[in-house]
Amino acid sequence: MTAARPRAHAVMDADAFALLFDETRQARLAEMADTAGRMLITDLDDPSVDPLLADTEVLVTSWGAPRLDAARLARMPRLRAVLHAAGSVQWLVSNEFWARDIRLTSAADANAVPVAEFTLGAILLSGKRTFTHLQAPHDAGWNAWTARRIGNVDRTVGIVGFSRIGRRVVELLRPFDGIRCLVSDPFADADAVAAAGGTLLPLDEMLPQVDVLSLHAPSLPATRHMIADAQLAALPDGATVINTARGALLDHDALLAECRTGRLDALLDVTEPEPLPADSELRRLPNVAITPHLAGSLGTEGRRLADAALDELAAYIAGAPAGHPVSEAELVISA
Numbered sequence: 001m002t003a004a005r006p007r008a009h010a011v012m013d014a015d016a017f018a019l020l021f022d023e024t025r026q027a028r029l030a031e032m033a034d035t036a037g038r039m040l041i042t043d044l045d046d047p048s049v050d051p052l053l054a055d056t057e058v059l060v061t062s063w064g065a066p067r068l069d070a071a072r073l074a075r076m077p078r079l080r081a082v083l084h085a086a087g088s089v090q091w092l093v094s095n096e097f098w099a100r101d102i103r104l105t106s107a108a109d110a111n112a113v114p115v116a117e118f119t120l121g122a123i124l125l126s127g128k129r130t131f132t133h134l135q136a137p138h139d140a141g142w143n144a145w146t147a148r149r150i151g152n153v154d155r156t157v158g159i160v161g162f163s164r165i166g167r168r169v170v171e172l173l174r175p176f177d178g179i180r181c182l183v184s185d186p187f188a189d190a191d192a193v194a195a196a197g198g199t200l201l202p203l204d205e206m207l208p209q210v211d212v213l214s215l216h217a218p219s220l221p222a223t224r225h226m227i228a229d230a231q232l233a234a235l236p237d238g239a240t241v242i243n244t245a246r247g248a249l250l251d252h253d254a255l256l257a258e259c260r261t262g263r264l265d266a267l268l269d270v271t272e273p274e275p276l277p278a279d280s281e282l283r284r285l286p287n288v289a290i291t292p293h294l295a296g297s298l299g300t301e302g303r304r305l306a307d308a309a310l311d312e313l314a315a316y317i318a319g320a321p322a323g324h325p326v327s328e329a330e331l332v333i334s335a
Helices: 014-020 023-032 047-054 070-074 095-099 108-127 130-135 164-173 190-196 203-209 229-234 252-260 299-318
Strands: 008-011 058-061 081-084 103-106 155-160 179-184 212-215 240-243 265-268 288-290
Touching: 008 023, 014 299, 023 299, 058 299, 070 095, 081 299, 103 299, 108 130, 108 164, 108 212, 108 240, 108 265, 108 299, 130 265, 155 164, 155 203, 164 179, 164 190, 179 203, 203 229, 229 252, 252 265
Parallel strands: 008 058, 058 081, 081 103, 155 179, 155 212, 212 240, 240 265, 265 288
Antiparallel strands: none
């Protein structure tokens, strides 16, 4: 059991705080922690906050928080927990952070919910070629009765990365009895994949079988452009590529070459760079849909991230194990 009300501050930009912490969640934070009259710190490097940081035991971080390097950590000698109210913590932590043995949690599981829901919708809509027809809704050559590349019966979806999000997508697809789900992930357990409703296969075996390829791997040096010329060429004619993970997973030049011919369709919620340049040809192709990073937690969904961090704060105060801890070893293969 820790002190009844540990000194805690939210460290993030003002927009993120407004998105995550409505009045109800601010009240919950104030009830559990001593914020010393300064709940939000938007600039951790501001010397005026040094007196606050000297006694800080817990940080609730999110978008806009800086990397917790040696210099910043030195100003927080009593820091014991960082509760991240967002997904990836790769950019947040440092070697010095791990050396301090600070408790670290992430709301990645909470953030996975809207991404998986968005992906499910994209998969089902791509089966009806919705995004292509949005570009040309009154195509005189369209004949619904003779369409062959359309429908969600006898379809195969390939999931790259059995991550938090990838697993949820597999589970969400289970009720659709016309859809078969294949998974490729070198770190996944075949029994766990089967329990979720999928079948584990090596990537090169999976690609020729799928009608939809959905990317859910972490962005790491080893996964950069993991889907490139050879992988896209292995997809059947008419397949759709969906990326709601990170733009760097997908070689955009290779994708452009395939989509330019009309052989593949694509829905990109993330790109490299992000946003794409205004003159990018991908923006002009009728079989490519680009959304502005909508899949993650937005609007009211952000409150789910705050709730996750506040639940972790309650566990910390009670001396209970973290609900969603993040270890240094885990970050080698995850975001």
